Amino acid sequence: MxxxxxxxxxxxxxxxxxxxxxxxxxxxxxxxxxxxxxxxxxxxxxxxxxxxxxxxxxxxxxxxxxxxxxxxxxxxxxxxxxxxxxxxxxxxxxxxxxxxxxxxxxxxxxxxxxxxxxxxxxxxxxxxxxxxxxxxxxxxxxxxxxxxxxxxxxxxxxxxxxxxxxxxxxxxxxxxxxxxxxxxxxxxxxxxxxxxxxxxxxxxxxxxxxxxxxxxxxxxxxxxxxxxxxxxxxxxxxKQMGRTMDTENIKELLYNNIEHSRWDDVANRCLTCANCTMVCPTCFCSTVEDTTDLTGDNAERWRHWDSCFTMDFSYLHGGSVRSSAKSRYRQWMTHKLASWMDQFGTSGCVGCGRCITWCPVGIDITAEVKAIQDSQPLRGS
Ligand code: SF4
Ligand code: SF4
Known part of the structure; x- marks a missing residue:
């Protein structure tokens, strides 16, 4: 009918x-x-x-x-x-x-x-x-x-x-x-x-x-x-979720732990390959590139996806302001889960899990958050 x-x-x-x-x-x-x-x-x-x-x-x-x-x-x-x-x-x-x-x-x-x-x-x-x-x-x-x-x-x-x-x-x-x-x-x-x-x-x-x-x-x-x-x-x-993330006070947690030792730990594993940002459905960074042909008669300007994991992305005034893997991973995760809220009023993460699955070394954003949470005196006790 x-x-x-x-x-x-x-x-x-x-x-x-x-x-x-x-x-x-x-x-x-x-x-x-x-x-x-x-x-x-x-x-x-x-x-x-x-x-x-x-x-x-x-x-x-x-x-x-x-x-x-x-x-x-x-x-x-x-x-x-x-x-x-x-x-x-x-x-x-x-x-x-x-x-x-x-x-x-x-x-x-x-x-x-x-x-x-x-x-x-x-x-x-x-x-x-x-x-x-x-x-x-x-x-x-x-x-x-x-x-x-x-x-x-x-x-x-x-x-x-x-x-x-x-x-x-x-x-x-x-x-x-x-x-x-x-x-x-x-x-x-x-x-x-x-x-x-x-x-x-x-x-x-x-x-x-x-x-x-x-x-x-x-x-x-x-x-x-x-x-x-x-x-x-x-x-x-x-009821079948493969992962969980405790998001209570997550913004404060990350802002208060900018120098946490876990950032060094993750930096030892991270290849700064940028896969996580390419597969992420919310990442929106891009760069602009100009090209010319060999004759010099034709030029083109292209926009393409970029990533906070590349050195060039934070190149300012003669150098990269995020030259270490530690600073780049910290920037990505802190933006997703904390500063995104200040910038846009929501989390930058929707929990799709792509960045975990497609990270070649299996770095898991939920595990990285939990490691910092568990180290906090009141939470870990
Ligand atoms: S789990 Fe969150 S950070 Fe990871 S790819 Fe999905 S939306 Fe992006
Ligand atoms: S996909 Fe994994 S190894 Fe590659 S930049 Fe992201 S966290 Fe690092």
Whole structure:
């Protein structure tokens, strides 16, 4: 049964066999679909077109410095946690040309590329990732200077969120109050239910656009029991977190321990490779690079992701102000968990666990916080 007058917060059932219709309707509305798919042994976000492109029947095992896929015992479409990619690569591209210049005789012609930005539908955005997008929205669009590149891309996104049915080994969204349930910032919010031979999705309407898309596919209203089942899936996931972080007074803890010996300890392990910042869905640092060709007739200016772990990033007045691994790791973690609050009013960490999984030496932000907490006289006693 399909009813046309859907309202925000309505919850409906879409059967597994009808789920492709959601993809079809979005593509008919000229959305490019982006979602999880298997790429080189990991679940990454890429352009997809059909439900079969999702990692059906696969899950992941994650721990510090460890990630591997393994088959599930069912045919779940979303039965895994987040992988190395985040949605920021579509909203805040890793490389972006700002302008190019061409010598034409005695003149210099400067042009600004205006690429056509596609409408994109993000399929399978997790609760922690919705929070990360909200954080980047604030950084890029809610300050004095609005980043038009980000804003244009963001305005063209349709979000299909997915409530997590399984936590990853490095997840700690419950500690950061960012998951595992998607509560805001989506057009449609999906909970996947597999119960015996039943396989369906409880879909919550999150926006007018979501209602409009959903009205074009086959659905029925969710019963109380089905809604309860969806809530139980999320509640069970919340109990499976691979990691926890005690965030009470964390800002004061880090500000009061700038010279803690743990920073030397972590510096002995940290390779300053910057992986943690590349995979982090909230890290937003970039740099600008100018290039010229050998003729000297053409020049280009590019913006690309940078990291507080590189020496050059803090190069000021003839030297780097953060020349040691200790100072760079401390800067990163203290910014994420303390000074971000002063700067933007929220934590800079959503507990997705990527920085733990994708650190080649398995440095774990939750363990680093705990080590400093445990050393405090009142806490450790
Ligand atoms: S700091 Fe680590 S856990 Fe927190 S949001 Fe970034 S990648 Fe995720
Ligand atoms: S903490 Fe890990 S991922 Fe981050 S820079 Fe150090 S070694 Fe690389």
């Amino acid at each position: 399909t009813v046309k007058n859907l309202q925000i917060k309505d919850k409906v059932i879409v059967d597994r066999q009808d789920f492709q219709q959601l993809f079809d309707v979005l593509q008919q509305q000229e959305y490019e679909l982006v979602g999880p798919t298997i790429v080189e042994g990991a679940i990454a976000y890429e352009t997809i077109s059909a439900v079969e492109d999702l990692p059906i029947g696969w899950t992941d095992e994650q721990d510090g410095g460890t990630y591997r896929l393994k088959p599930r015992s069912d045919q779940a479409l979303f039965g895994y946690a987040v992988g190395p990619h985040s949605w920021k690569k579509y909203l805040f591209p890793p490389r972006l040309q700002l302008w190019k210049a061409e010598r034409q005789g005695q003149e210099m012609k400067i042009t600004t590329p205006e690429p056509e930005i596609p409408k994109r539908a993000f399929i399978g955005v997790r609760a922690c990732e919705l929070n990360a997008i909200a954080i980047q929205d604030q950084v890029f669009t809610q300050g004095e200077a609005v980043d038009s590149h980000y804003q244009t891309r963001r305005d063209r996104v349709f979000i299909v969120a997915v409530n997590c049915s399984q936590a990853g080994g490095t997840c700690f969204c419950v500690s950061m109050n960012t998951g595992p349930q998607a509560k805001m910032g989506f057009d449609l919010g999906v909970t996947e239910i597999i119960d015996g031979d039943q396989h369906y999705f409880v879909v919550e309407v999150g926006s007018e656009s979501g209602a409009q898309v959903l009205s074009k596919i086959v659905y029925s209203y969710a019963t109380e029991q089905q809604q309860q089942q969806a809530m139980e899936v999320v509640a069970a996931t919340a």
